[in-house]
Amino acid sequence: MLHISFKNAAATLGFMILASACSNEQVDDFFKKIIQAPPSSIERDVKGHDQIYSVHAILRMGYKGGLIGVGPNGDDSVTVYNTYHVATDSTVVPITQEIDIVKDDNGEMTVTTSRQQFDVVAAPNIYYGLELRYYDQNGMLINHQFSAYPFIKDKDGVSVPDENTSTLMMHQHFFGIGNTTLAADDSLKLNSSAAQQGLQLAYPRTLTQPATYIDRYTFREDGGQAVAATKFSATNIFAPSNFGYGQNNVVYNPELAWKAIERSGKPEATQPYTADDGKTYNLFRVIDMMELNKLTPEVFTYEYRDTDPVEEELGKLFVDSYNDDFTDPDTDAPRQRYGETVGLLRQARSLDAGAPLDRLGFKGVLQFKLAHICFSLQVKICNILNKGQQHVGEPEKPAKYVNAANSENGYLWDFNQIQSGWDSFDIDYPLPVRVIADVKDGQEKCVADAKRFYPSIDAAQLWMLLTQPSSFFYKHRRSVVAM
Numbered sequence: 341m342l343h344i345s346f347k348n349a350a351a352t353l354g355f356m357i358l359a360s361a362c363s364n365e366q367v368d369d370f371f372k373k374i375i376q377a378p379p380s381s382i383e384r385d386v387k388g389h390d391q392i393y394s395v396h397a398i399l400r401m402g403y404k405g406g407l408i409g410v411g412p413n414g415d416d417s418v419t420v421y422n423t424y425h426v427a428t429d430s431t432v433v434p435i436t437q438e439i440d441i442v443k444d445d446n447g448e449m450t451v452t453t454s455r456q457q458f459d460v461v462a463a464p465n466i467y468y469g470l471e472l473r474y475y476d477q478n479g480m481l482i483n484h485q486f487s488a489y490p491f492i493k494d495k496d497g498v499s500v501p502d503e504n505t506s507t508l509m510m511h512q513h514f515f516g517i518g519n520t521t522l523a524a525d526d527s528l529k530l531n532s533s534a535a536q537q538g539l540q541l542a543y544p545r546t547l548t549q550p551a552t553y554i555d556r557y558t559f560r561e562d563g564g565q566a567v568a569a570t571k572f573s574a575t576n577i578f579a580p581s582n583f584g585y586g587q588n589n590v591v592y593n594p595e596l597a598w599k600a601i602e603r604s605g606k607p608e609a610t611q612p613y614t615a616d617d618g619k620t621y622n623l624f625r626v627i628d629m630m631e632l633n634k635l636t637p638e639v640f641t642y643e644y645r646d647t648d649p650v651e652e653e654l655g656k657l658f659v660d661s662y663n664d665d666f667t668d669p670d671t672d673a674p675r676q677r678y679g680e681t682v683g684l685l686r687q688a689r690s691l692d693a694g695a696p697l698d699r700l701g702f703k704g705v706l707q708f709k710l711a712h713i714c715f716s717l718q719v720k721i722c723n724i725l726n727k728g729q730q731h732v733g734e735p736e737k738p739a740k741y742v743n744a745a746n747s748e749n750g751y752l753w754d755f756n757q758i759q760s761g762w763d764s765f766d767i768d769y770p771l772p773v774r775v776i777a778d779v780k781d782g783q784e785k786c787v788a789d790a791k792r793f794y795p796s797i798d799a800a801q802l803w804m805l806l807t808q809p810s811s812f813f814y815k816h817r818r819s820v821v822a823m
Contacts, residue, residue, distance in 0.1 A: 392767050393477040395441040395449075399458045399706075400424055400469045400821055401434075403809035408655050408822060410683030416693035418684055420654060421645065421705050421823040423469035424816050431801040433776070433790055434459055435816070441522060441769060443477075449769060451524045457772035459793060461786075462711040463779040463806045469645070469823040471703050472513070472719065474767070483702050486511045486721070486766075487650045489689045501688065508689065509738040510724050511766070513701020514758040515642045516633050517557060518718030518770040519543050519626070541577055541597040543626065544639065544715040546588065547774065553577070553590045554713060557635060560625040561585055569609045569623035576604045576623035578613065583624065596621065633756045639710045640717070640773075642755035644699040645823045646685035651702075654822040656682040687741070687750055696750025699740075703823055704755070711778030712789070716770035723764040779806050 402423030410416050426435040440453045460468055476482050485507060492502040503509055523538040543558035545551040553559070558577065560567040566585040569576040578600050579590045596615060600623060603609050612620050647654050658677040686695040701721075728742035729735075730751050739759070741751045753759070777789040786806070787799045805812040813820075 391476060392474045392482070393443055394475045395439075395767070395769065396473040396475070397439045397441070397771055398425075398471045398473070399437045399460075400471070400823075401436070401460075401805075402467055402469055402821075402823070403465055403813070404467060405810075405822075410655055410681045411693055412680045412691050414657075414681045416683055418654075421467055421469055422813065423467070423705075423821045423823050424813055424819050425821050426816050426819050429816075430796055431798040432805050432812075433461060433794055433797060433802065439771065442525075444525070449522055451522050456521075456524055457714070457774055458717075459774050459776050460706075460708050461777045461779070461790065461806060462708045462775050465809055466707070466779075466806060468706040468708070469703070469821065470642075470706055471821075471823075472701070473651075481651060483650050486702075487646075487648075487685070487689070487700060503738070508698065508700070509740060512699050512722055512724060512740055512753070513704075513755075514720045514722055514753075515640075515701070515704075515755045516629075516636050516718045516720075516758070517544060517639060518716035521716055521770055521772050537594075539594055539597070540601060541575075541626075542592070542716060543577070544713055545592050547712050547714055547776065550591045550593075551714070552588050553592060555586050555588050555590070557632060557639070557715070558590075558627060559585060560627050566624045569604065569625055571607045571609050572605065573609065573623075573625045574605050575626045576600055576609060577626055578615075578621040579624050581612065581620050581622055583622070630760060633758060636756040637709070639713070639715065640706055640708045643705045644697070644701055644755070645703045645705055646698065646700045647682050647703060648685040648689060649682070650685065650700060652682045654682055654684065658682070696752075698750070699752050701755070705823055708773075708775050711775045711781070714772065714774045717773050718768070718770050720758065720768045721766040722758060722762050723766055724762055725764055726759075726761065 400423035402421055405420045405422040407417045408420040410418055424435050429435055437455055437458050438453060439451060439455055439458070441449050442452050444450050458468075472483075474482050488505070488507040489509070490502045490505055491499040494500045519540070519542055521539040521542055544554040546554065555561075555566075559579075564585060566579065566583060577590070578593075578596045583590060599613065599615075603613070603623060609623050612622055614620050645654070658680050660678060685698045685700060686692070687698045688695070689698075724738060724740045726739035727736040728739045730737060730742050730744065730747070739762070740753070743751050743753045743757070746752055746754075774793070776793050777786045779786055781789070783799070783803050787797070787802055790797060790802060801812070
């Protein structure tokens with residue numbers, strides 16, 4: 341079952357694969373022996389940094405605050421998001437949520453925390469700070485390995501950027517809507533065995549029981565009608581023969597999902613199927629992923645809030661010198677950060693306040709737009725190997741910096757703008773999300789919806805949190821994490 345993609349197929353073969361510098365075809369041949377799911381096109385052997393062995397994802401609730409002084413002299417003012425690391429507050433929905441994903445003995449990535457999904461609320465004043473921390477098999481944090489911007493000596497002895505080995509210039513997280521979930525570690529002994537199994541074809545679904553697909557984000561559409569499967573279409577979903585696109589009434593069924601995978605890409609994909617419930621189903625094509633990427637902002641938005649260094653909190657004051665693999669081109673010395681305040685990550689790791697910001701995605705701010713839905717927040721670190729031009733006739737630059745439609749923001753791509761042909765990923769995994777309530781529904785319904793999942797919450801406290809976050813979070817002011 342393919343839930344997550346890495347450079348190496350299994351922990352037990354990791355060193356063998358690296359030692360033999362195996363090709364993508366060899367890795368895929370190995371995967372074919374242990375999984376039965378749609379094939380992966382991900383390049384797993386990416387050089388320049390260590391293998392990602394585990395993921396620690398932290399989601400902190402917060403709100404948009406005022407200005408904060410950052411930079412070498414603390415006089416570069418940026419708007420800050422105040423998010424909060426609060427272990428418990430049973431009067432409201434979770435403020436801080438954490439999910440750990442670790443490679444098990446079989447090489448499968450599994451959830452090892454009791455929390456298997458993030459529960460969030462759609463509200464105009466509420467933002468969620470997402471921090472992603474990656475570790476190698478030795479437990480070492482390796483986020484910084486994706487932000488290297490080294491210098492070398494040219495023929496005249498002058499220090500110049502070594503863009504060919506810069507990991508900063510070729511890496512970026514992209515965030516979209518996925519269609520799978522991860523399995524949970526068996527040792528968690530959850531009440532529901534089904535909850536421990538990863539799901540396939542798990543496109544956005546309602547929170548009703550039984551859950552039904554959200555058609556707009558699931559099925560391919562042509563003239564207001566769902567598009568029937570062909571024997572060549574690789575990914576399809578079973579729906580009743582009288583399926584009406586847009587009615588959101590196709591029930592998600594894990595068994596039917598696996599049957600759809602078995603039949604897709606074969607002649608029988610065009611034939612009706614009678615399930616154990618006696619009902620007749622037909623296969624319909626799923627939405628094109630590039631089209632789904634375009635629709636993602638209807639469900640959630642993401643703002644990159646990477647810091648420099650990437651592993652430090654925005655606004656932190658350094659009281660000691662700091663060396664994070666950056667060499668000052670003028671002095672040939674590592675960057676000294678004594679007395680400096682951590683600011684946002686800028687292109688070429690510039691310390692100049694006016695330099696355009698960069699985008700990596702180890703830290704960012706989410707806001708959820710569509711409620712009463714569960715979906716997989718698909719996280720990808722793309723290793724962007726392509727190059728292009730900002731202007732015709734100019735030297736080529738890494739494709740990360742050639743979005744001509746975004747010249748005012750450093751020619752960067754947004755969180756959902758992964759391009760066709762960018763198919764080399766260091767990691768690609770889902771974080772399940774449930775948007776359990778919506779402030780737009782009014783206090784009574786919003787609180788009632790949240791109580792379905794958290795019965796002990798206090799209605800007044802929850803409403804204050806969602807509509808007056810600055811007042812609510814004052815009591816937690818010592819737990820603020822600036823983003």
